[in-house]
Amino acid sequence: MAKLESIQRIYFIGIGGIGMSALARYFVSRGVRVSGYDRTETPLTKALVAEGIPVHYTEDITAIPLDVDVVVYTPAVPAVHAGLVYYREKGFEVVKRSDVLQWITESSFNVCVGGTHGKTTISTMTAHILTHTGYGCNAFLGGISANYNTNFWSSERHVAVVEADEYDRSFLKLVPDVAVITAMDADHLDIYGTAEEVENAFVQFSQRVKPGGCLVSKYGLSRSSELQAAHHFTYSFDQTGADVYAADVKVMDGSYHYNVIANNWQLNNVVLHMGGLHNIENSVAAITVAKYLGIDDEKIKAAVASFKGVKRRFEYLVREEGKIMIDDYAHHPQELKALITGVRSLYGNAACTVVFQPHLFSRTKDLAEEFAASLDLADEVILLPVYPARELPMEGVTSELIARYMKHSNVKLLSKEEMLQYVGQQRPSLLVMSGAGDIDALLEPVKEILTGA
Template sequence: MNLNKINFFYFIGIGGMGMSSLAKYFHTMGKIVYGHDQNKTFLTKKLEKDGISINYHDNIEILPKWVLSKECLIVYTPAIPNHHKQWIYLKKYSKNIKKRSQVLSLLIENDICIAIGGTHGKTTTCTVLGHILYNVGINVTAFLGGISENYKSNLILNNGLSGTKIFLVEADEFDRSFLYLSPNIACITSFDQDHVDIYPKNESLKKAYITFSNRIKKPYKKIFLCSEESFQSNNAIYFSVLKKENYYSDHLYIKENKWYFDFHTPTEIWRSLPLPIPGLHNLKNVTAALAISDYLKISKEKIRKALFLFKGIQRRYFIHYQSSKKIYIDDYAHHPTEINALINTVKECFPNKKILGIFQPHLFSRTKFFEKSFAKSLEHLDILILLDIYPAREFPINGINSNSLLKKINMKYKEISTLSKVLEKIEKKNFDIILTIGAGDIDSLIFPIKKWLCQRYGSK
């Protein structure tokens, strides 16, 4: 399919992080973009503000007239339920229909593509690298899995410049979407079992990653692999935070509440670089971004400047409130490994503080598979408020719920709450730090928690 001949785009599930960045891109390119989603969110409101029309009712009568023409492409997410009326109708009658991952592969096929994969760390690595490429004046278009605080967007667009065009994307393993991509440079930040509804065994996940690694192509034809967590590859360049590899970081230290580290290239050492997002796990992600940047021959002075200018990523260790009395941090962590990394980092940054964690499990299948691991991770908190499982695309699984998870958590101060009751429960707790943790709609708590903290303890 030639996307240049497509003038109209209709996105089913336009409010998703990946879908919204793609919709915004085509809108910026002068295409007519419409979409559907179930609920109004920060992302859909932003798209509407940019001039994209969105409907919120599953009704075929409200579809635009051009939706079945040859000039229109229907873009959908695998998360759309099979009973969705618009989806059933468009699947049956539309001339052109493709998954988001297929559209992305078509978009990037004739340009240089850098794809960032991995169970953990994709968004952080991709956002840091996109920020560096943008700041040094490279013609980059980056599709992010989170909202960059620098650009207030999940799309970084620098395509008005001359020079080689580079697409930077996240290689998402869910639904095997990353197997549509054939990047010139790939990166795998971590390898850990997840998406158990797609990969019931770890071996099936590893096999998919190996297949992805074999899809890299010339020019470059290189894959950056974390030496601690990845497999072997003939085209690999290795990076690490524990071993002396092609690229590695060490000497991580904290000075005046800011984190710094040394970065080693194959030929030199870059000393005392700022780590813009705290934690050893984020050092690994930043190391990957720096390794690719150095490989692309970007100067260390420009990279250092870009790191100092980096403001963070919403929902990735994002500090929303900090005063002498209280701290509030929000994080997207939805896997036991990620929760462990988050809590350990908070304790390193703020030792001897009492931590209240509010956790929303994401998916019944993930909760079932990792139930014991989730319990162990959450036990590192001082106080826990556990929310109902966020189902996303799934139906309930018999016997798997927040009550069953709570029983396995060995800690004194724990309870279950609905999303609407959280704030009144927080008000009665004795804590120093609040953490909101999860990948569902727990982010709807951010504004009310910030507002309450400001009213009770003063502005930051």
């Protein structure tokens, strides 16, 4: 805390990132003077500016502030970035986002949610339960909560719910009192090299739980026996071998009704208004954390029932009779599989069209066959060009690589403009948009086409 108390002025390079913006908002809440840079203006940077945070978009050292105590950067920013190079050469204190999260979590009670998918929904749901029930928490999230329309909120209570990001091994700097591990699938192989190294990092993450703390991990993880904590609970959607699982799941009016069963407790008549069977499983994890913290049963159920979800996580953009449009951030094969399976659980055999934008050349190359298998679950697939993010193009790696592995022939490789044209012509009644790149910029145009707005 002493380190945090000394910061009066702070500058963020890559302030528009979802994790970076949460930290920027945290410092504003503490009365610190915050400013930052990002490459392009986005809805999130516009929101930050509206909240009083100056943001500039040119890589120009004449635009950067010199009276700052700390400079924070995201690993997504290139090492040759002019501002980053300048601050380092001039001897400023330059740290990663993960270093700042370490400072924060070293002096609070922390619930840290990690995993290669599901962590944003579970961390947001957990933070919502703690807030809605009056328990209280500071929330540092990797998505925009639909309930609060932000990825950060503060509380007088010295409790933090933190989304623990495995990219660049950032989560190994956190100090959890309660840790959640949702999945340890191969991802970020540009950082880790092998699937085994990804798993090793999650084992290390579990070892960072404080003495006497709690670990909640998904049932059936390949290295489960190596995940150690004083209190360790496994959770599942429906596997009765888990310590906590869902039972008697029913779909009523587009919502899920179910019971949550544990070894020594039971929570009956839980209602979740968020689509996707995987989100029932996510709720089981969040409920397990809440029960461990001693929160009242009825308060937990009321919080889950009031949970509106996370922007871009099974988010309904159009929900009318005979016209459904769902948006999701899914960018890993397992996430895509969960997304499409979740759509099927609600809409049965209705013809499902999926528009998918692959994210990163490296991930597309490493997981093309797995992406194809997940997308084969849809009736029709439109593949947009790969979104490069921080990467340069790789020879032979395009969206066509995924299409080659797909078993059904109803797949189209379209540009963004061609996709908009196609949707206008076909007007699919059940459309799913998915990806972690700039596909979100297409959501409003597609919605307008489908609704005629």
